[in-house]
Amino acid sequence: MGTMPLHRVSGILVFLSVCLISFTLPCDGGNILVFPVDGSHWVNMRILLEELHARGHNLTVIRASTSWYIAEKSPLYTSITIEMEEGLENFFDVYLQEHMRAQREGASALTFFKLTKDFLSMISEAHSLWTEALVQIFHDKNMVKSLMDSQYDLVLTDPAIAPGVVLAKYLKLPMVLNVRWITSGEGHFAIAPSPLSYIPVPGSGLTDKMNFMQRIKNILFHSIILFQQKFLVGPSYDAICDKYIEGGCDIISLLQEADIWLFRSDFVFEFPRPTMPNVVYIGGFQCKPAQPLPADLEEFVQSAGEHGVIIMTLGTLVNALPKEVADEIASVFAKMPQKVIWRHIGERPSTLGNNTLIVDWMPQKDLLGHPQIKVFVAHGGTNGVQEAIYHGVPVLGIPLFFDQYDNLLRLQERGAAKILQLGDINGRSFEQGLNEVLHQDSYRQNIQRLSRLHRDQPMTPMDQAIFWVEYVMRHKGAPHLRTEAYKMPWYSYYCVDVLLLLLTAATVMLLSVLAIFRFLCCRSRRKTKAKQH
Structure with a gap:
């Protein structure tokens, strides 16, 4: 077979270029x-x-x-x-x-x-x-x-x-x-x-x-x-x-x-x-499918075997928990068969066990998406709560301030989280709460149901x-x-002016009726008196 003439090759390339440009969606940067x-x-x-x-x-x-x-x-x-x-x-x-x-x-x-x-x-x-x-x-x-x-x-x-x-x-x-x-x-x-x-x-x-x-x-x-x-x-x-x-x-x-x-x-x-x-x-x-963990972290997670991993973080705003609370939490973690990854800043707890890895930072989204993660101990920030829903991980919540209690309450109402107040935390209450979320299947079932609902959308x-x-x-x-509501004064928004007009009209009508009855009654009495005379 002979080779195609150069001018024909050039023509085809130009044609294909025009087609590609024609079918490329416009992307005008704002x-x-x-x-x-x-x-x-x-x-x-x-x-x-x-x-x-x-x-x-x-x-x-x-x-x-x-x-x-x-x-x-x-x-x-x-x-x-x-x-x-x-x-x-x-x-x-x-x-x-x-x-x-x-x-x-x-x-x-x-x-x-x-x-x-x-x-x-x-x-x-x-x-x-x-x-x-x-x-x-x-x-x-x-x-x-x-x-x-x-x-x-x-x-x-x-x-x-x-x-x-x-x-x-x-x-x-x-x-x-x-x-x-x-x-x-x-x-x-x-x-x-x-x-x-x-x-x-x-x-x-x-x-x-x-x-x-x-x-x-x-x-x-x-x-x-x-x-x-x-x-x-x-x-x-x-x-x-x-x-x-x-x-x-x-x-x-x-x-x-x-x-x-x-x-x-x-x-x-x-x-x-x-x-x-x-x-x-x-x-x-902000939620995306989990990415692979760093090699050392993946090795630690896999070493947990069938018991799985607990992760804990209280967000970026808390520099350190009170020492007695951190020690109580660490002593409970030390008893657990699970491995623990804990983002903890501050003095290292004296009761820390060999199963607990203390980190300054953790890839929270990627950990939550890992199949080995069993429970998320969290403060209830909006990002963490939504990421827990997306990945279907039950939450043991320790709200500290702002909207955190309200966020966790919404999960607790749906059977996907349990709340522990900071003032109530001791070794016994923390261990009970952690075991409840770990071993009662309803928590995982409910959060995974929320995850399915959240993901079932026509657009991300x-x-x-x-x-x-x-x-x-x-x-x-x-x-x-x-809406036009923001342009309206409060009395128009709540129809107070309309209600006042209607009440005024009703009052005038009622008073008018009463006045007519009174006039007729008085007139009838005068006629009766006139006949008697």
């Missing part, structure tokens, strides 16, 4: 301004940014010079660093240690109020620091010009601390929230009907099944959140809105104007409740998150998904 919250919230945001970067989007991250975790230089993003003189690390550490000590010693009413006051002061201080930083941005004309000239497609922000929300309004950009918590409380309460009769307020420790006294407690906790927003958090943002936002605003109305809420929860985990069309549930979006949570971010970029926002 320009996204990111205003994250530091700490564990950044862990979630970074995972989302990694996926956005992989899909060709250009990312700019605003960070504080005192940031704990948000690096100034990164292959994922360009950073804008805001100079801040102080952070909250020391205040935060002191608060956590005081909180754990109070749990161990049994908190009195006075201690509870002191801890609540300290917590609210810490949160208020965090908001004040960031509102001051926001003023610094607005006063820097070069920075404002640079932000304007960059022609961002949207602002992606975490509204637990809300300077990003105000900045999006100032720059007149569409806004996507990576959210579970807002400036005060949980995000649903700002945008969706939230009857307190069956929707537990964060921090209340209640479920969606409440008796009369529990409903009273729920209302009291909701009042604390309203107080926090009205008097501690709101004024800082209101002052900035009045000064820099045309027409003024308040932070709750700005949150309600957000185009899309990427909500880090789902109804496998959360109690059922009313929601809104612009809320997209991405609970577990991450794909949903990316789709809706890109949706907002394509359509320059999503106002058609927002």
